[in-house]
Amino acid sequence: MAxxxxxxxxxxxxxxxxxxxxxxxxxxxxxxxxDAEVDSLLEEIDEVLESNAESFVRGFVQKGGQ
Amino acid sequence: MGIETExxxxxxxxxxxxxxxxxxxxxxxxxxxxQDGRPGHPPARWDYDDEDPLADxxxxxxxxxxxxxxxxxxxxxAPAPSGTDGAGDTAATPESVERPEAEDxxxxxxxxxxxxxxxxxxxxxAHPEYSSPEVTNPHDAVVWDVAGERVMLAASRHLAQVxxxxxxxxxxNVDGKGxxxxxHENYLVDRDLPFSTLAELVxxxxxxxxxxxxxxxxxxxxTGDEPGFQLSQRADYIEAEIGLETTLRRPIVNTRDEPHADxxxxxxxxxxxGDANHLExxxxxxxGTTSLVLWVLEHLDDLAEAGVPARAELSRLRLADxxxxxxxxxxxxxxxxxxxxxxxxxxxxxEIQRRLLDLVTRSLAALSSDAASDEVVARWRDVxxxxxxxxxxxxxxxxxxxxxxxxxxxxxxxGLDWDHPRLGALDLQWSDVRPERGIYHRLVASGxxxxxxxxxxxxRAVHHPPTDTRAWFRGEVxxxxxDEVSAASWDSVIxxxxxxxxxxxxxxxxxxxxxxxxIGQLLDASPDATALLTGLRGES
Numbered sequence: 001m002a003x004x005x006x007x008x009x010x011x012x013x014x015x016x017x018x019x020x021x022x023x024x025x026x027x028x029x030x031x032x033x034x035d036a037e038v039d040s041l042l043e044e045i046d047e048v049l050e051s052n053a054e055s056f057v058r059g060f061v062q063k064g065g066q
Numbered sequence: 067m068g069i070e071t072e073x074x075x076x077x078x079x080x081x082x083x084x085x086x087x088x089x090x091x092x093x094x095x096x097x098x099x100x101q102d103g104r105p106g107h108p109p110a111r112w113d114y115d116d117e118d119p120l121a122d123x124x125x126x127x128x129x130x131x132x133x134x135x136x137x138x139x140x141x142x143x144a145p146a147p148s149g150t151d152g153a154g155d156t157a158a159t160p161e162s163v164e165r166p167e168a169e170d171x172x173x174x175x176x177x178x179x180x181x182x183x184x185x186x187x188x189x190x191x192a193h194p195e196y197s198s199p200e201v202t203n204p205h206d207a208v209v210w211d212v213a214g215e216r217v218m219l220a221a222s223r224h225l226a227q228v229x230x231x232x233x234x235x236x237x238x239n240v241d242g243k244g245x246x247x248x249x250h251e252n253y254l255v256d257r258d259l260p261f262s263t264l265a266e267l268v269x270x271x272x273x274x275x276x277x278x279x280x281x282x283x284x285x286x287x288x289t290g291d292e293p294g295f296q297l298s299q300r301a302d303y304i305e306a307e308i309g310l311e312t313t314l315r316r317p318i319v320n321t322r323d324e325p326h327a328d329x330x331x332x333x334x335x336x337x338x339x340g341d342a343n344h345l346e347x348x349x350x351x352x353x354g355t356t357s358l359v360l361w362v363l364e365h366l367d368d369l370a371e372a373g374v375p376a377r378a379e380l381s382r383l384r385l386a387d388x389x390x391x392x393x394x395x396x397x398x399x400x401x402x403x404x405x406x407x408x409x410x411x412x413x414x415x416x417e418i419q420r421r422l423l424d425l426v427t428r429s430l431a432a433l434s435s436d437a438a439s440d441e442v443v444a445r446w447r448d449v450x451x452x453x454x455x456x457x458x459x460x461x462x463x464x465x466x467x468x469x470x471x472x473x474x475x476x477x478x479x480x481g482l483d484w485d486h487p488r489l490g491a492l493d494l495q496w497s498d499v500r501p502e503r504g505i506y507h508r509l510v511a512s513g514x515x516x517x518x519x520x521x522x523x524x525x526r527a528v529h530h531p532p533t534d535t536r537a538w539f540r541g542e543v544x545x546x547x548x549d550e551v552s553a554a555s556w557d558s559v560i561x562x563x564x565x566x567x568x569x570x571x572x573x574x575x576x577x578x579x580x581x582x583x584x585i586g587q588l589l590d591a592s593p594d595a596t597a598l599l600t601g602l603r604g605e606s
Binding site for chain 2: 034042056058061063065
């Protein structure tokens with residue numbers, strides 16, 4: 001990696017598994033297919049989303065950090 | 067390079083629970099979990115000796131008395147170290163350190179755990195923080211960042227087994243009430259590159275990379291009281307162009323000059339403006355493109371000789387007013403807003419990114435490239451092209467797009483305005499680390515987002531360090547000789563060996579020494595720390 005890997009790239013041992021994981025993504029689906037995909041995702045999300053959204057959002061209070 | 071992530075911490079049903087104590091519980095619980103079978107031994111402390119959070123890369127040193135207390139991240143009881151040692155010392159030669167007479171008081175706000183994967187898990191302010199081990203490439207950065215999510219999940223799962231101590235952790239950066247906590251990136255940069263040049267020329271890149279690094283956020287403004295959606299979690303909290311602070315007046319370019327390495331050779335660029343990303347491609351691109359741009363900055367003179375006028379091209383991309391531009395880009399959902407450049411022209415964030423991509427491509431061709439760099443460039447080009455054509459086509463790779471796509475469909479399906487709490491709930495729950503609750507994890511399970519790691523390599527990275535940096539030494543020492551380690555830090559390990567008159571401190575000022583290749587044989591041949599220390603002395 002230029003800029004960070006100040007050693008030979010070949011030294012970085014990669015397993016065949018890694019290469020599989022980085023195969024190109026499948027082509028983006030068409031618009032109508034995409035909507036159907038999002039709708040089915042939303043149905044799944046409906047089941048896990050906090051039932052009392054308002055109190056969940058109000059109760060999510062954090063201290064500031066860095 | 068590496069990533070530090072502060073996690074949001076929540077105890078369901080206990081709104082008054084003390085976040086510092088909860089964070090401490092997360093750390094001590096995980097520590098107990100991994101130390102199972104080796105009870106009784108005091109855990110290794112963090113060695114603050116080389117830390118100097120008040121050193122400013124612009125060349126001056128902030129007076130301790132005038133520093134905001136939150137900046138005093140090293141031991142508050144100790145005087146700020148002058149930060150002058152380590153020069154030229156690249157051999158891991160042990161040195162003697164006086165043994166303290168009494169054990170340090172175990173302050174819960176200082177809960178700390180040095181993991182066998184080379185990472186540090188500790189309490190930073192009121193959040194549990196996972197600081198990843200040093201890695202040499204963006205793929206590994208993703209692997210050890212996701213490993214951090216699994217560490218947090220393991221702690222949270224264990225705490226959930228005891229009634230009344232349930233703690234849920236969120237990998238995000240805002241609470242929607244005004245608080246923000248960070249995901250910081252660190253890059254090792256050649257000391258030869260003047261800091262002023264670095265800051266001047268990298269800013270336009272950092273401001274515009276949000277188009278593919280943003281995690282998306284419901285709500286506008288620091289307290290989120292203005293309804294709407296924006297690209298970035300962190301944008302509204304960036305209030306300065308350059309500066310030392312990290313908890314207030316947060317800058318685009320942070321000047322903390324604490325290299326955790328030989329300061330005559332390197333600086334550590336500490337970037338605090340980025341979002342916590344779940345989408346692996348987003349993390350990969352964030353680390354990959356940033357290190358390529360830094361590489362160009364390190365080679366301005368070589369590039370000029372090779373006929374690439376990188377300095378002039380980068381100068382022409384300077385923004386007229388970078389701080390407001392951060393917000394402008396974050397609110398530009400159509401990716402077509404013109405940003406004012408210092409030379410009087412305008413350009414969109416995508417146009418600036420394309421010009422930077424073009425410069426990086428020509429620079430690599432002119433000097434030298436390698437497979438890992440080419441892979442980043444190919445991804446970068448692909449995402450920029452598709453963002454320009456149809457941003458929604460990037461929902462598998464770009465986090466704000468993945469989030470916005472769900473939110474928009476939810477809005478139109480149920481007729482919700484942007485201030486409806488269900489949208490805010492989805493935004494927060496997006497980053498819940500639990501697979502059964504986290505919205506991101508639901509997308510992974512459905513195959514709706516791309517992963518570039520395998521669960522096997524992540525599971526391995528939870529316990530094992532990268533092999534090609536000094537993190538390997540730190541992690542392996544914790545794995546093999548934990549009982550003989552008294553303290554450790556990014557650039558040191560202190561051994562407390564039975565029978566020795568003093569503690570033995572092994573400095574690691576070179577991030578690329580202490581690798582498996584460098585000292586793997588020595589560790590394999592050392593049944594205990596005494597043998598290791600003898601071997602290290604013989605080696606130098």
